[in-house]
Amino acid sequence: MTTSGALPRRRRDAAQTRLDLLDVARRRFAHDGYAATTVRHIADEAGVNVALISRYFTSKEGLFQACLTDAVTDVGRGTDDLGHGEIAARLARRLSDTPGKIEPGENRLRDGLLLLVRTSGDERIDDLRRDFLRALSEKVAVKTGNTIDESTLLRAQILLAAVLGMVLLRSTLGIQPLSAAGEDELRQPLADLIDALLGTRGHDRR
Known part of the structure; x- marks a missing residue:
């Protein structure tokens, strides 16, 4: 079961996971602001484990820069x-x-x-x-x-x-x-x- 608006969890390759995280993060940062957006929010909406943000972007700041x-x-x-x-x-x-x-x-x-x-x-x-x-x-x-x-x-x-x-x-x-x-x-x-x-x-x- 996913949260409202979240992408369904599924098997995917690394490139698709990275794109999904970027799409969600861009929308969240744009509409909610940097401070109000957490990596947990982004990971949950993208339907992935939060640890993948560190794997692909190092940190929340790295994700924002991307x-x-x-x-x-x-x-x-x-x-x-x-x-x-x-x-x-x-x-x-x-x-x-x-x-x-x-x-x-x-x-x-x-x-x-x-x-x-x-x-x-x-x-x-x-x-x-x-x-x-x-x-x-x-x-x-x-x-x-x-x-x-x-x-x-x-x-x-x-x-x-x-x-x-x-x-x-x-x-x-x-x-x-x-x-x-x-x-x-x-x-x-x-x-x-x-x-x-x-x-x-x-x-x-x-």
Whole structure:
């Protein structure tokens, strides 16, 4: 018998167990916070022995760091050859809850972004979060065709702050019309923001 929402216990390989733990941990850390989430909660929901967290991730902190790494990877996945407008379209789809259009794994991405903005009360974890946010803003700058300098990094961080703010407002406050906006409504404003900050017009303002 499993707890509500827990994955059924079954024989599985190490890679699948690790993925299950990451999926549960990302969701738990994002919605409950780092301090309120225990390794026991994560293991029970994943349907595995709690000792496996130490085996695969060393510690709760190691598991959190793995979740952050996955979040940064997910943001960049499939965007290597996209233009500004295409990046905006992909981002709009990932941020939206449009029925029938959301792709598998997009909820993972939103949870990953959400865990990046939740304070933990643990200075070491918040240091990890700052390091990953900087790495993510550098990735954003590169994927929009920019070289990394302080000015571009600032613009990328402003864009990242706007996107993270959207995730937070849509997930926690239900502010309207932002929370109800679907993919089609989000696409053009996001394209305008990316272009203004990191496109040609953004460069001309330096």
